[in-house]
Amino acid sequence: MKPVLLIDFGSTYTKLTAVDIEGEKLLGTAQSYTTVSTDVNDGLNNALAELKAQIGSIEFEETYACSSAAGGLRMISSGLVPELTMEAAKTASLGAGAKIVGLYSYELTEDDAEEIASLKPDIFLLAGGTDGGNKNCIIHNAKMLSTLEANFPVVIAGNRVAARECERILSGFTTYVCDNVMPKLGVLKVDAVQAKIRDIFLERIVSAKGLTRFAALMDGIVMPTPAAVLEAMTILAKGAGHEPGIGELIGIDVGGATTDVYSVADGMPRDGNTVYKGLPEPYAKRSVEGDIGMRYSIHGIAEAAGIDRVAELAGLSEERATELIDLLASHTDKLPDGDAELENLDRALASLAVEIAVARHAGKMEEAYTMMGKTFVQSGKDLREVRQIVVTGGSLIHTKRTGEIASFALASPGQPESLRPIKATIRIDRKYILAAMGLLSLQYPAAALRIMKKELEEYGYPE
Amino acid sequence: MREKHEKKVLIIGVIGADVHAVGNKILYHAFTEAGFEVINLGVMVSQEEYIAAAIESDADAIVISSLYGQGELDCRGMREKCDEAGLTGIPLLVGGNIVIGKQSFEEVEKRFKEMGFDYAFPPGTPPETTIEALNEIFADK
Numbered sequence: 001m002k003p004v005l006l007i008d009f010g011s012t013y014t015k016l017t018a019v020d021i022e023g024e025k026l027l028g029t030a031q032s033y034t035t036v037s038t039d040v041n042d043g044l045n046n047a048l049a050e051l052k053a054q055i056g057s058i059e060f061e062e063t064y065a066c067s068s069a070a071g072g073l074r075m076i077s078s079g080l081v082p083e084l085t086m087e088a089a090k091t092a093s094l095g096a097g098a099k100i101v102g103l104y105s106y107e108l109t110e111d112d113a114e115e116i117a118s119l120k121p122d123i124f125l126l127a128g129g130t131d132g133g134n135k136n137c138i139i140h141n142a143k144m145l146s147t148l149e150a151n152f153p154v155v156i157a158g159n160r161v162a163a164r165e166c167e168r169i170l171s172g173f174t175t176y177v178c179d180n181v182m183p184k185l186g187v188l189k190v191d192a193v194q195a196k197i198r199d200i201f202l203e204r205i206v207s208a209k210g211l212t213r214f215a216a217l218m219d220g221i222v223m224p225t226p227a228a229v230l231e232a233m234t235i236l237a238k239g240a241g242h243e244p245g246i247g248e249l250i251g252i253d254v255g256g257a258t259t260d261v262y263s264v265a266d267g268m269p270r271d272g273n274t275v276y277k278g279l280p281e282p283y284a285k286r287s288v289e290g291d292i293g294m295r296y297s298i299h300g301i302a303e304a305a306g307i308d309r310v311a312e313l314a315g316l317s318e319e320r321a322t323e324l325i326d327l328l329a330s331h332t333d334k335l336p337d338g339d340a341e342l343e344n345l346d347r348a349l350a351s352l353a354v355e356i357a358v359a360r361h362a363g364k365m366e367e368a369y370t371m372m373g374k375t376f377v378q379s380g381k382d383l384r385e386v387r388q389i390v391v392t393g394g395s396l397i398h399t400k401r402t403g404e405i406a407s408f409a410l411a412s413p414g415q416p417e418s419l420r421p422i423k424a425t426i427r428i429d430r431k432y433i434l435a436a437m438g439l440l441s442l443q444y445p446a447a448a449l450r451i452m453k454k455e456l457e458e459y460g461y462p463e
Numbered sequence: 464m465r466e467k468h469e470k471k472v473l474i475i476g477v478i479g480a481d482v483h484a485v486g487n488k489i490l491y492h493a494f495t496e497a498g499f500e501v502i503n504l505g506v507m508v509s510q511e512e513y514i515a516a517a518i519e520s521d522a523d524a525i526v527i528s529s530l531y532g533q534g535e536l537d538c539r540g541m542r543e544k545c546d547e548a549g550l551t552g553i554p555l556l557v558g559g560n561i562v563i564g565k566q567s568f569e570e571v572e573k574r575f576k577e578m579g580f581d582y583a584f585p586p587g588t589p590p591e592t593t594i595e596a597l598n599e600i601f602a603d604k
Contacts (some may be wrong), residue, residue: 080518080519081515081518081519083515084515084516084519085519128519129519129520129521130519130520132472132500132520132521133472133519133520133521134518134519134520134521135521182519184502185502185516185519185520275482275505275506275507277507277512368480368507369480370480370481370482370507370531371481371531371532372482372483375480375482375507377507
């Protein structure tokens with residue numbers, strides 16, 4: 001036996017996953033509630049005690065951790081044109097596991113600068129201009145940042161011609177110059193920036209978030225939790241060594257405040273009659289819907305879907321649905337606990353959260369009639385042929401109707417333009433092991449993959 | 464004053480619901496061969512796409528193609544949008560089968576110049592003519 005401990009420091013829970021690398025199996029999982037007022041240390045000790053009660057006293061040979069504690073990796077990104085370099089900077093940040101707290105395009109104003117100072121990001125990603133392209137904007141923005149009495153690291157990943165000048169302007173800050181997120185028009189280059197963000201997270205953020213004391217305990221790899229989940233999804237789709245993956249997939253995590261969607265799929269046009277518009281998207285893509293969540297962002301679901309649809313799906317009157325939504329918004333820790341009304345409402349809300357978040361993540365196809373006949377214009381990823389969906393999050397795990405909720409991720413006749421899977425096998429992460437397996441996969445990819453294939457329960461094949 | 468690139472940057476593409484891709488590829492090669500840095504947006508390009516690309520890459524001119532006869536409609540308001548986006552005075556060139564029907568090209572050219580285009584080229588214009596016009600524009604600057 002070779003036991004390894006994986007820790008996920010969350011904002012509300014500290015989750016532990018113990019695995020045996022030799023047997024390639026899960027030994028146990030445990031979690032402990034942590035609030036803002038409790039020490040991260042207490043959360044870890046409580047969870048360790050619970051784990052010990054389950055599996056006995058085990059000397060772990062290796063320990064790895066990821067963290068979304070203390071608000072996660074809070075980033076602000078800026079670019080020039082919203083749909084070009086700002087979008088590229090956003091995509092890079094999300095893929096690195098960040099929580100985006102601010103997003104700016106064109107020249108920063110004095111108001112923007114004040115807002116940035118008050119947001120106190122963990123990292124600022126400064127982009128804008130293709131290589132050799134516009135440099136006025138990024139230089140202006142560097143000057144605006146330099147006026148701030150703040151101390152956040154700035155990653156400079158814009159027009160390479162302006163990089164050194166930006167560095168000089170921001171001499172009062174810790175700066176890191178990286179490859180441009182969009183070196184040529186329409187070319188996305190996120191790897192270098194994401195590696196840099198991960199380094200900074202390790203060097204600076206971990207200590208700032210009070211996790212330093214665990215540094216001695218860790219074996220070095222600490223990353224933002226969403227980045228770990230994206231790693232897990234990638235290896236699950238693509239495979240590791242001789243172990244094949246399960247193929248292109250979509251991952252959905254419906255949380256209390258946000259809904260995260262991951263896709264590991266190519267998604268580019270498959271035939272010559274389709275014209276692609278907009279920035280190409282990364283093979284492993286993560287999107288976050290900040291207004292879609294089961295408790296803190298419950299009103300966002302009702303707003304996006306319409307209260308009439310929520311009520312209809314839940315089998316409640318609109319008045320009653322509104323009443324209960326208000327209740328849940330102010331009592332964010334409330335669970336249905338057998339209450340039929342709340343169970344129905346939560347199921348309806350989770351279904352709509354899945355539908356909205358996946359629709360926003362997936363690409364769109366429009367028909368256009370030209371002199372040459374009918375043509376298709378695609379923007380974003382075409383996920384129609386993706387056949388695997390992995391779901392996680394309390395509202396999907398603690399219900400018998402997971403498949404029904406998850407099927408809202410599939411293509412629907414009402415939205416023919418939305419490029420969502422036509423049918424898919426649903427897999428459930430019932431033990432919350434995805435982040436842990438992402439961490440594990442950095443050292444033991446094949447073992448992590450085989451454990452996931454074993455543990456992610458197949459739900460069936462709803463159409 | 465902004466420092467200029469060594470090579471002049473051109474944004475090219477076929478505007479509107481127009482999928483004629485062959486001429487676009489020929490222009491890309493001809494302009495590149497002539498020493499320009501060419502950013503090719505391909506077919507079915509909207510006015511906004513040309514403008515966004517021009518801003519991000521600090522372009523020196525926008526060269527619009529239209530082959531399906533609806534060019535006049537598609538190009539309307541382009542100059543105003545460029546002004547609005549801060550691309551004041553950026554040279555705009557258009558060519559192809561930009562209008563439909565039997566019209567004298569002088570009339571067509573006049574209308575496009577009124578719309579703020581620096582050059583409008585009739586059907587069958589060889590790339591060399593456009594390259595000459597571009598060199599003229601850049602020589603003045």
